[in-house]
Amino acid sequence: MTLAIINGHVINPADNTSAQRDVLVADGRIQEIGNGLRGDETIDAAGCVVAPGLVDIHCHFREPGYESKETIASGSRAAAKGGFTSVVTMANTSPPIDNAGLVELVIKRAREEACIRVYPAACATKGMQSEEITEMADLKEAGAIAVTDDGHDIPSSRVLRRALEYANMVDIPFLSHCEDEELSEGGLINEGYTATLMGLPGVPKAAEEVRIDRNIRLAELAGAHIHIQHVSTAAGVAIVREAKRRGARVTAESAPHYFCLTDEAVSGFNTNAKMNPPLREPEDVQAVVEGFKDGTLDCIATDHAPHTFTEKGVEFALAPFGIIGLETSLALTLTHLVGPGHISLEEAVRLLTLGGARVCNIPNAGTLASGAPADIVVFDPKATWTVEKNGFASKSSNSPFISHTLQGRVRYTLCGGQTVYSG
């Protein structure tokens, strides 16, 4: 059984090609890319981009522990709908994924229920308590793709240094949430005019920036690769840029909301615009865009963080931090980065695929190489659609982009040659 995806514009960041070609899929793998290819079945991709399945190295599927927000099954359906075929799930579940048995549990659940590839990250410290480092060799052997205490930073520089040294020995990426929680304590949105106007306690940008700098410097001390998560401020981007210039082994991500929205999105006490780090100011949005343009930021990650309608439908201070992002990430990138001409379509595809795959060494992701599993997204870069509250495949609908009209719509998502989404 073969499948031909014909007449599409094929973008393959792995070999820097971008041209009108056909893709032939056989036995779940990419057999050939060329012209005039035909198969038993056909997807006519005229007017569409054909690219490697998207890769998100930062999402929360909440299982085990918070299945009312999301499950591995529902999260994977949301991912497929957004064009993603590989995701890295964070470890701050209940219990947190801090031992090999729990890594195996997530992998087992994903094998049984997920329609896409789920790569669990595991905790960097036991119980995410920032005290003792985890058995990273064991975690990696069980299938953990990275270690991270995402959601929290490690306050002790000594513990973080040892965690980075050990991760480097095991050769597993360290994903770093940078936040001085003494400085951000009690804060709900970015500290500044909007916070002052709304009477909400602020999170100063420095709470993130001082830790981006510290954490990179500790990684340099340890000789380790460190990946900076969800960079949200102008100075944060500049610190990463400078660290790369001096040769630090650092990679970094930002999320669509940090290049699309400012803290004004919180107006009206919209809890769906409450996340950590918080939405910042126009100069920060501009700096994040610049970071993608000059390669300071390696990939777009979603920080998909589902919370139920009930949990979010409370007083602003009491609502949990986080927004969903898997189903809007591609369209937001096309609308806000490609549309205004900040980056090319090819660069957008790279940031959404190969960029993250390389950070986490995800095998066979972000490529359309012959012989690789047929993880493919077909999207119409011109089609517009309006984000609707009831239109999400995710269990949750906590998105600040509801009622936004966006450009770029997924038509097909194939994982291992199987159509896992079509729309």
Next chain:
Amino acid sequence: MEAMAPAVWVKKDLIGIRDLSRGEIEMILDTAPQFLAVSKRASGIKKVPLLQGRLVVNWFHEPSTRTRTSFELAAKRLSADTLSIAASSSSSVKGETLHDTLANIEAMRADIIVLRHGCAGAPHILAAAHASHIINAGDGRHEHPTQALLDVFTMRETLRRQRGNPELGLDGLKVAIIGDIEHSRVARSNIHALTKLGASITLCAPATLLPRGVERLGVAQTTRLCEALADADVIYALRMQLERQSRGLLPSIREYVKLFRVDRDSLRYAPDHAIVMHPGPINRDLELSTEVADGTRSVILQQVTNGVAVRMAIMHLLANSGGARRARESQAS
């Protein structure tokens, strides 16, 4: 006044001063004197039947004596039935959401909800989703609109008396607000009200209690009390919470008193006609010396008297104006 086009109150709720136009603020201020007269009736019968048969619910999630009493009196003088729900007896401790609690109160046909809540934005999310009239009696650090309205009413009355001009507005008035701006909803609402009415404002606070970006609200700021007082017509001292010291925002109350207290010494920098105000309750000899609090410049008790009248005016406008009635009909249908 008769010559002007009759303005009609249309808002369902009073959530914040930021949402009000200058015209709406003035409508409340112009409606208040008739209720002040009710409270001061020679007959001693301090009551009008404007809200007879209506239910006003005082729903307080934070302890309050002054504001709750003022609202309760205002409702009673309008002949409304009143009900108080205090935080300790409310459902929040049982895990019920704010929406559910209000839905239950509304199911008992409440007309006006007076909400005090520790979280900024609590009245906003309720007002958007419910049909009853919501009055914000203070939400977190965000707004305390009725306090600001009684404050600007008191400033206007005093100014008119001082200058012998019953038509005078607040344009050009210079107001110094002194104290913990960062945590103060009173300061925020007063900044909005005074700015809209044409007054100019100088904020004066320790650097640790001046919020970021506040200059974008169109105010001046200083950390030197003598500068703030230099040409002030109104000196507004805020209450200093004693816990600010333990949270590391002040080295000591002693030093705050030394640098920021409004007292006989610091008042030497202010013009002779400047009046002294305070939202209450006063920490005597902390932000205000007793001498000044009880002195001839102080209009603090007039603020309290005016507070009842201003709150009567607000309840009357919300419950009896055209826009409000439409909201009530939609609730009934």
